[in-house]
Amino acid sequence: MTNILRKAIVSGELDMGQKISETTLAQQLNVSRTPVREALKQLEREGLVEIVPRVGTCVRKPTEKEIIELFTLKEVLEGLAASQLAQRGDVPELHELIRAMEHMEKSVKEGNLDGYVEANDGFHEAILKGSGNSKLQFHYNLLINQLPYRRFVYLTLEQPDRLGKSVEEHRRIVEAIKAQDSQLSEQLMREHVRKSGGKLTEIIKDKLLKK
Known part of the structure; x- marks a missing residue:
């Protein structure tokens, strides 16, 4: 899961600043939201996404x-x-x-x-x-x-x-x-x-x- 999302971000398939829906991803990949959430947390640690409480997750724009x-x-x-x-x-x-x-x-x-x-x-x-x-x-x-x-x-x-x-x-x-x-x-x-x-x-x- 993490590798799939990382590749989508690094390749540009997911655009910088683009919002990421846990629900939509889970449905597309036919998994529960739990592995999606864990993958996004890992990608946040790597600096690829930004998770804002009560707002959502988006692909991070590097300065x-x-x-x-x-x-x-x-x-x-x-x-x-x-x-x-x-x-x-x-x-x-x-x-x-x-x-x-x-x-x-x-x-x-x-x-x-x-x-x-x-x-x-x-x-x-x-x-x-x-x-x-x-x-x-x-x-x-x-x-x-x-x-x-x-x-x-x-x-x-x-x-x-x-x-x-x-x-x-x-x-x-x-x-x-x-x-x-x-x-x-x-x-x-x-x-x-x-x-x-x-x-x-x-x-x-x-x-x-x-x-």
């Missing part, structure tokens, strides 16, 4: 300050993951990373934004897994689940020229990791996350926080 803080941490964690993957050499995750990159390039040629976003997910997942650091992965997942991250990816990629620049940034990261240059891998990954976060910050007020 601009929170988004900046979360992307700052994301930059550090993913930079470290890229560095550690580069040091591990020819591991299975490296080949997953290369396949994701190929899928991204193919999606761009076909004008398939959905395919690109899916490949982007695989790209970043391969880097996190490839770090070989379970604690890093745990804290990254805890962090990323505080954001409707996939929606944010769509928002940034819809900006002029961002898609082409994103492809090139990813390509350079792959080449640095293949060359086992841990320092450059970390630098390029951090720059990529910083640019994505910066672009998101530019549009966040109008497209998200002013709804």
Whole structure:
């Protein structure tokens, strides 16, 4: 139950600020209200929903300050993951990373934004897994689940020229990791996350926080 609701929020299926009815969810999922209520309490602890007594529950809107803080941490964690993957050499995750990159390039040629976003997910997942650091992965997942991250990816990629620049940034990261240059891998990954976060910050007020 918790995983189902978390996925709906993180993917953007449930919009930020959207009210959530325990009764409606229970009916849709064919369960009692008790597991729904417990799932919502867990998601409140994770910062994904807000429960207001006698008012109800809604998907929480992160503030601009929170988004900046979360992307700052994301930059550090993913930079470290890229560095550690580069040091591990020819591991299975490296080949997953290369396949994701190929899928991204193919999606761009076909004008398939959905395919690109899916490949982007695989790209970043391969880097996190490839770090070989379970604690890093745990804290990254805890962090990323505080954001409707996939929606944010769509928002940034819809900006002029961002898609082409994103492809090139990813390509350079792959080449640095293949060359086992841990320092450059970390630098390029951090720059990529910083640019994505910066672009998101530019549009966040109008497209998200002013709804």
